[in-house]
Structures are given as structure tokens and as C-alpha cells.
Amino acid sequence: MTELSDEALLAGMAIGDETAAIAFVRRYQRRVYGLALSIVGERRAAEDVAQDALLRVWRHAQVFDPRRGAAAVWVLAITRNLAIDAIRVRRPTPLDPASFLSLGSASDEGVPDEAAETIDRAPEIREALATLPPEQRRAVMLAVVHGLTAADVSERESIPLGTAKTRIRTGLQRLRRALEAQVRFP
Numbered sequence: 001m002t003e004l005s006d007e008a009l010l011a012g013m014a015i016g017d018e019t020a021a022i023a024f025v026r027r028y029q030r031r032v033y034g035l036a037l038s039i040v041g042e043r044r045a046a047e048d049v050a051q052d053a054l055l056r057v058w059r060h061a062q063v064f065d066p067r068r069g070a071a072a073v074w075v076l077a078i079t080r081n082l083a084i085d086a087i088r089v090r091r092p093t094p095l096d097p098a099s100f101l102s103l104g105s106a107s108d109e110g111v112p113d114e115a116a117e118t119i120d121r122a123p124e125i126r127e128a129l130a131t132l133p134p135e136q137r138r139a140v141m142l143a144v145v146h147g148l149t150a151a152d153v154s155e156r157e158s159i160p161l162g163t164a165k166t167r168i169r170t171g172l173q174r175l176r177r178a179l180e181a182q183v184r185f186p
Helices: 006-014 018-040 043-059 071-090 097-104 112-120 122-130 134-145 150-157 161-184
Strands: none
Touching (some): 018 043, 043 071, 122 161, 150 161
16 A cells, blocks of 8 residues: 555555555655644644644545645645644634744644743844834734634735735745845845
């Protein structure tokens, strides 16, 4: 079974082939757990998200369409969405804007040095945010700090969904480049 493609294993899962399901889970369990952990930042929550994601893949294997994209993208998108939902459930209050960059940390150990570095970088983060055009800055803040989806940003800003997605993505890319430039050229 290890020589079969992801798509073939998903097709096997769709018709109830237990061997295909086991092979697929073994192939993806580390990646799914790793992505979940990098987003939720806590081992137990990441385990729950990973289990839910793989269960959802198994339940919906019959609707996977390889013409729309690779199996890996589909599985990891399911994982990402479930992880974001898990964060929203756990975080009823908005996130401090100075610490939102630490959300991608794969560690759940709360290393004091990392926390101190995030606090120390708060002025750099504010400075980088100030370089964004106002509409991108608002979209990034609404999505990252307040945890709104692109659809929520679209509704709140009274803009098309595609525009909201573009503003968030472009704003985050510009923010990343600005912060990387600060690190390279202090």
C-alpha cells in the first residue's frame, strides 16, 4: 500500500478499504499533527484537532476530487480550518496585537525567552504594521488579532470576499517582509 498515491488511498478509503485508510493515516498523521500543533500551540488540543481532521478525511473521502487539487492540500486545509476553529473556541477575548506573531510557534512549552522576544519586538511589529496601507492593516488586524474569518472581514468592511482575502494575504506577506528586513538590517 505504501507505493500507492494519496489519491488512490483516498479512493480506497471512500469505498471502505480499511488497509487504504490505515496507510493513508500513517502517511499523514505526523504532518496533520504538526500543522495542528503549529496553529493551536498546545499538544492536547493539537491531538484533538489531528484526530478530528483525519476522521473528517475518512468520512468525506468520497467527495475528494483530484481535479480540484492534491490530496495533501485538501487534508492540510481541513486540518488548518479545524485548528483555527479550535483557537476561536478557546480564545473568547481578542489577542494582544503585540503577541499575534507568536501564534505560529510550534512549541507549547511557553519558553520565557520567546515570550520576552515577542514583547521586545512589539515596537517593531507596530512599525511594520504602520507601513501597510490602511485597508490591509485593518484586514490583518481583524483577521489575526480579532480572529475574524475572511467572510467576517468582508461583511464588516463591506467589501467582496475575494477582496478581503487578498487584503489579508497581501497584508500578511508585506508584514512578514517588513519584519524580516528589520531582522536582517537592524
